[in-house]
Amino acid sequence: MEVPSEKTMPESARRAKPKRVLSPDDWIDAATDMLISKSIDAVRVESLSRDLGITVGSFYYHFKDRNDLLSKLLKRWHERTTAHVVRVFEEQVFTAEEALGEILALPFHGLTARRAAMIEFAIRAWARRDEMARQAVREVDEQRLAYYALGFQEVGFSKSEASSRAFLLYSFQLSQSFLWEVNDDKTRKRQLHFTKELLLSPLRGK
Structure with a gap:
């Protein structure tokens, strides 16, 4: 049987665009964007299928249903x-003090940090009224x-004090992420330096 060449193929076939193939991550990316924007x-x-310009059949090739998509998100x-x-931090050659300093600075990593903060804010808003999202946030x-x-324990603080300092570090991270536009870069860097010194210094009188 002769295989049709490009010259013998119908015009419609030659002009037809190849079908777009989406991966699970493409759908999750689209769902994340919609979660953030709406x-x-x-x-x-x-x-999602309308925004991606593809039929819903592609979705069900990768996911059982909407809940499966949200779970994977x-x-x-x-x-x-x-x-x-x-x-990543465990694989690097960091001292505990250096690792804590790097963790404290995560909200300052430019557009990557801004994107992460937007996703986190949207998921936490979702978690206020959905048990699956609430459980995910709790685990994180x-x-x-x-x-x-x-x-902090590896630095030398007691278990109780390390727990309190961890909570303060986490609070600083979230505050910087969600209040990104409150201060300019110079002020934010000064706050970062001050907080790092504060968290890694022993309490006075101890």
Whole structure:
């Protein structure tokens, strides 16, 4: 059987664009963008497929349903913002004090940090009225705080004091992330330096 060449193919076939193939991450990216720009209520399969310019059949090739997509969105958020960061720091040759300083500075990493803050803010808003999201946020908070507290213990603080300092570090991180436009870069850097010195210095009178 003769295979048709480009010259013998119908005009419509030659002009036809190749079908777009989307990965699970493409759908999760689109869902994340919609979550940020609108709300969790706006994250619908039909809306996503329309924005992506593709049929819903592609969605069901990768996900069971909308809830499966949202579950994987939360899983990826946890992996990228917490589990992965912990692994990166553990694989580096950092002292505990240096690692805490690097962690404290995460909200200052330019556009990457701004994007992460927008995602985090949207997920925390979602968690206020959804148990699945609330559980994901709870797990992230607990893992981050436990890791930070361990770092302070390695520096030399007691378990109780390390826990308190971890909470203060985390509060600083979240505040800087959510209040990005309150201060200019110079002020933010001064606050970073002051907070680092404060958190790593022993309490007076002890």
